[in-house]
Amino acid sequence: MRRKLAAGNWKMNGLVDDLSEIKALTEAHPDPDVDMLICAPATLIAQMAWARGTHALQIGGQTCHAERSGAHTGDISAPMLRDAGASHVLVGHSERRTDHGETDADVAGQAAAAHAAGLVAVICIGETLDQRESGHALTVITDQLRGSLPPGATAANTVIAYEPVWAIGTGKVPTTEQIGEVHGTLRATLRDLMKQAEGVRLLYGGSVKGSNAGEIFAVADVDGALVGGASLKAADFSPIVSALENA
Numbered sequence: 001m002r003r004k005l006a007a008g009n010w011k012m013n014g015l016v017d018d019l020s021e022i023k024a025l026t027e028a029h030p031d032p033d034v035d036m037l038i039c040a041p042a043t044l045i046a047q048m049a050w051a052r053g054t055h056a057l058q059i060g061g062q063t064c065h066a067e068r069s070g071a072h073t074g075d076i077s078a079p080m081l082r083d084a085g086a087s088h089v090l091v092g093h094s095e096r097r098t099d100h101g102e103t104d105a106d107v108a109g110q111a112a113a114a115h116a117a118g119l120v121a122v123i124c125i126g127e128t129l130d131q132r133e134s135g136h137a138l139t140v141i142t143d144q145l146r147g148s149l150p151p152g153a154t155a156a157n158t159v160i161a162y163e164p165v166w167a168i169g170t171g172k173v174p175t176t177e178q179i180g181e182v183h184g185t186l187r188a189t190l191r192d193l194m195k196q197a198e199g200v201r202l203l204y205g206g207s208v209k210g211s212n213a214g215e216i217f218a219v220a221d222v223d224g225a226l227v228g229g230a231s232l233k234a235a236d237f238s239p240i241v242s243a244l245e246n247a
């Protein structure tokens with residue numbers, strides 16, 4: 001049985017004052033039936049880890065370098081994230097792939113670095129609108145998964161997040177049939193790639209809100225969500241956590 005995961009990605013948002021949202025979130029879900037994760041900007045990871053106190057909320061970074069240390073100005077390594085209090089890290093988010101030209105091979109290297117540092121890698125994949133409309137979505141996400149999954153990936157150290165690029169921050173959401181088709185394909189692909197395929201959690205991400213979370217979580221092989229905008233405020237994220245608890 002896969003434990004469900006409600007993950008938030010604050011992206012390049014959040015100042016120290018916003019840690020009040022973590023207090024509100026943990027107070028709203030003192031003993032959650034699902035895993036909760038917030039991927040914070042690097043500047044807030046240590047303070048967020050302090051702010052959660054003894055709550056089970058997990059904290060993640062949003063990217064990491066493939067190397068442990070070195071002359072890479074402005075980058076952050078997986079051991080640094082771990083040292084700051086993170087247990088997870090996003091790798092291969094489409095905004096990283098677009099803004100920083102990260103390739104599947106780069107993402108696999110980052111995920112391997114995360115694993116070596118004892119972090120869970122949340123590997124993000126997803127097709128563009130052109131790829132969806134030209135009928136290539138399943139080929140694209142399958143190729144991304146094959147290229148981004150490093151050797152040594154296990155059910156314990158890896159989560160896959162399917163985020164169609166066209167659904168991120170747009171209010172557009174695939175149909176539940178489309179989500180089910182992709183997640184079923186991802187599960188089948190994982191079976192080809194690793195022994196623990198049944199245990200790997202598959203998240204859906206892209207315009208998830210309290211109002212649509214329930215129907216998304218009812219789709220087979222959707223084990224949770226990766227939420228951007230609606231994770232910034234506890235009042236918005238809490239209904240998503242509750243919907244997952246009730247799924």
Ligand SMILES: O=C[C@H](O)COP(=O)(O)O
Pocket residue numbers: 009093163167168169170205206207208226227228229230
């Ligand atoms: O990492 C999160 C995704 O990019 C989804 O963002 P969104 O919920 O604002 O659409």
